Amino acid sequence: MYVKMNGKEFHFHRVRIDLLETDIREPFRFFDKKTIRDLLRHNRYQHLREKVMNEYEEILDVPAGPALYNLKKKNDPFYKEFLNNYGDLAYCQFVVKGNETLLNKKGVYTIIMNDKIVFAGICNNKFKLRFNQHIGNVSPKSCFRDGTATHCHINSKIARHILDSNIYFQVCPLNDLEEMKSVKNWLIDRFEPLWNLRFGSDVIYTYN
Incomplete structure (x- = not known):
């Protein structure tokens, strides 16, 4: 696949997903590096302090x-106040397979489901690191308010659809961050990917 923007072609290369596990629940319960008191010192949790x-x-x-x-086991919904909007869903674990040279680069990536772009983002680190250690493996800390809602959101979407859909990544290696942002924004404006939250009613996150 390639896209043409401002007279320049940007080529995307397919990267397949190797599914390792599905229906992973409640990874937040394994986060033990901070106490509730520790969390309340963070700005994201200040509004919960009095309660x-x-x-x-x-x-x-x-x-x-x-x-x-x-708290969850006691059916007390207050536990959700400490998690991001996607911090208590069903997740999966996966790794990506493909050209190692490409996977060790950075740039723009898309997620394709049944031949449609459902997500576009940028990776200012190695693609392989982003996919295998972050999006493909939701950490306990990611589930919290000060964690990474994007990874929880995308992983849960993949988990929901991967068994009955054809899902894979595409990567376009780029070095310039501003160019990455321009290509990503062009893709979002052109294709309106369903998983990019800016087109939903949820909080808007920046996918850097």
């Missing part, structure tokens, strides 16, 4: 993941 101090004081010094998981 925790008044109603949940007993969990203040409990590791955050286990504390929230216990």
